[in-house]
Amino acid sequence: MRGDRRIVGYRLRAVLFGCCEALYLVIWSILPSLGTAHLIVFSAVNLLFWLVHPLLRGRSIWSLYGTYLSSSVGLAFAFGIESNLPLYPAYPLVVMAALDFGLNGAVSALFAFSLIYLIPAITLKGVGVYIPRVAALALLSLFAGLIGEERVRTERRLERMEDYLELLINSIKSGVVVTDIEGRVVSMNEAAEEILGYSADEMRGRKLDEEVVIHRGSSPILKALSERRPVERVDVTLLSKGGEEIPAGASVYLLEDGDDMTGAVEIFRDISDIKEREALLRRQERLVALGQMAAEVAHEIRNPLGGIRGFANLILRKAEDEAIKRHASFIIEGVESIERIVNDFLAYARPLNPIFxxxxxxxxxxxxxxxxxxxxxxxxxxxxxxxxxxxxxxxxxxxxxxxxxxxxxxxxxxxxxxxxxxxxxxxxxxxxxxxxxxxxxxxxxxxxxxxxxxxxxxxxxxxxxxxxxxxxxxxxxxxxxxxxxxxxxxxxxxxxxxxxxxxxxxxxxxxxxxxxxxxxxxxxxxxxxxxx
Incomplete structure (x- = not known):
């Protein structure tokens, strides 16, 4: 959307440049005192303004206003009040104010110019020239102000729509990444930033899974763009900025303008907890079965172990042969080892009941x-x-x-x-x-x-x-x-x-x-x- 706004802005500047040029052509054709040189100079100044203004707007805009105002006064003192040169900065000045601030800006610029231009008009005794020039400039300010007012209103509506759209996308708990037709990131929401660990500024303009890899294996968004069809409900493994592998469910939808594909949007959700719970459930099912079996087997083994231990102790007490006594001791040690294992089995099968x-x-x-x-x-x-x-x-x-x-x-x-x-x-x-x-x-x-x-x-x-x-x-x-x-x-x-x-x-x-x-x-x- 910001790209569309830039295009609209360029077109509007071109229109306003043409309007300024056309208005001066009308004045040039009416006044015989204006020659071809005047037209060429004005066209050059007008073009320079529309090239410089977008670069300085929002940063050095007040210095730009001051430059045009001071240059008008300076040209009047340098070439005389009868010269048309002071008007060359005046026309773009009014249009610039209209473009930036609407009708109020155009009127303010006219008022500022009228006050400052009055100084050379009085000093050089050119009030007779001053009045028609200010009147002509007033007509231009009204015309340009109405156009600029509509531009300001349109820009404000676009900003409100943009803010609302951003709020809407950021309220979605799933990650959203939007790319152009080449797979370069246009925007992403806060959930995507949190899951992937990248900021939107880091990702903007970079080609997914080539310049920055966020998918392990095949990329569903590049697949959708290459095959020109959506990819729905697939399991993917995302790669975060820190190298963490994140299981996710993803869908990719194409962005279309009529019959033309303009990009794609991938929506994904971190399903790490779901995968962990699924694995845990499968493990619990196995463990329950094994635990029950262990408890039953342990109980079955424990009973004969008591008999074996008793007979081994009897042999140990009654036997006179040292070899037999030694073998009986081995039997008792083996029984004790088995009993420890059985006790471990029973401990595993017993409820834990932790005390927190x-x-x-x-x-x-x-x-x-x-x-x-x-x-x-x-x-x-x-x-x-x-x-x-x-x-x-x-x-x-x-x-x-x-x-x-x-x-x-x-x-x-x-x-x-x-x-x-x-x-x-x-x-x-x-x-x-x-x-x-x-x-x-x-x-x-x-x-x-x-x-x-x-x-x-x-x-x-x-x-x-x-x-x-x-x-x-x-x-x-x-x-x-x-x-x-x-x-x-x-x-x-x-x-x-x-x-x-x-x-x-x-x-x-x-x-x-x-x-x-x-x-x-x-x-x-x-x-x-x-x-x-």
Whole structure:
């Protein structure tokens, strides 16, 4: 729309230039004292004005007015009051004021010129010349003022329409990007700026997915432009300015002027939360089935284990042969190992029922790092903890279990040493979660993000969807319940946990948790994370 306004402005200036030229031609043809040289000079001055005025308008406009007024007086003193040269700046001056401010501007310019031009008229005794010239200029100011008034009214209407359209587009919660027929960005709304991380000024004029890449893989907007048909309801991966991959749903529609295509508009919506919830739901379904199976199997195994342990103890007491006693001891150790595994199974299947209280998240993380990394060498720790995300409501003991598991896994993934990075910061987007049995959407800034990264070998893509499943492990020892229990704890806190590749190698676990659950559950005491 701003481009259309510029075109209209250029056309209007051309019309006004022609009007000024035509009016002077009429005067030139009536007055025999005006020669061809006068016409050429006026045409040159008139053309120069319409070339310079658009460049200075809005910046040095008052200096431009002053230049034309002072030049009229100067020419009158220099060449005499009878000379026509003082009128050359006067005609464009009046038209310029009409163009900028309408009829009021033209009349004001006429009044200013009349007052200033009166000085040489009186000084040089040319009042007889002054009166008809001012009268002719008054007719021009009336004519130009009426045209300028309509231009001012039209521009104001366009500005109001533009402001309303901008307000309407910015009120849309989905991202909107408009391009021309070549795929160059014309405009984008505030939601698109927030999702992509680019400002509209940064993007304007740049060709999408060539000069600035916002889609991973094929570009739906370039596809729509090349095929000259809309693209509706497709899943895409957006790339933000910071390199973040954002799952989104997108549609592209063509902009047409009659039979001509003028551009395209892409409308997209961040569906990260939807994708996370879908993955969480699928995982929960698997975990529920596995948990039920684990509980049943554990109960079935526990009963015969008691009998095995009893007979092994009996053999250990009655046997006289040392070899038999040693074998009986091995049996008891094996039973105890199986019982520990069974107890882990039962603990996993048991409801968690977290007890929430306010806690200092930063201190909790530091204490868990110290206890988890004891005995490991060559491990560097980097902390990036935002003060905006310090106090949270959690079950302290359960969150200790989460952090110790993640820190221990990170350290074990780097047997030759490496770096563990922990970031804590507020999530600047809405977060949908369950609090107190109700599904709520927390506003931006009410969710904490905890990222735990390591510089180890990373996690292969083919097992990322399974690492939170119970009994799944890549280690030679262990039950494979560590991350499964971590997942259950985070879920019981109304949060989500995911894993992604770390840029430069390694893995990053990302936890999102509500900061506040609507009030202290333990009398307002803030827990530092220390145990008793």
């Amino acid at each position: 209280r306010k806690a200092d998240l930063h201190l909790l993380i530091k204490e868990c790092l110290a206890s988890s990394l004891e005995g490991f060498e060559g491990i560097e720790v980097k902390l990036d903890l935002s003060e905006e995300a310090r106090e949270v409501e959690v079950d302290v003991e359960q969150m200790k279990q989460v952090f110790r598991n993640l820190f221990l896994n990170a350290a074990e993934a780097m047997p030759e040493g490496g770096r563990i990075t922990v970031r804590v910061y507020p999530w600047r987007k809405p977060f949908r979660t369950e609090i107190g049995g109700e599904i709520v959407t927390l506003p931006p800034g009410q969710t904490v993000v905890i990222e735990v990264s390591d510089t180890g070998p990373g996690i292969p893509d083919e097992i990322k969807d399974r690492i939170f499943n119970p009994f799944f492990t890549t280690k030679t020892t262990g039950t494979g319940l560590g991350l499964a229990i971590v997942h259950r704890i985070i879920e019981a806190h109304g949060g989500v946990i995911s894993v992604k590749d770390r840029e430069g190698g390694g893995a990053t676990f990302v936890i999102k948790l509500p900061m506040n659950r609507g009030g202290d559950r333990d009398g307002g005491r803030t827990d530092t994370g220390g145990g008793r």
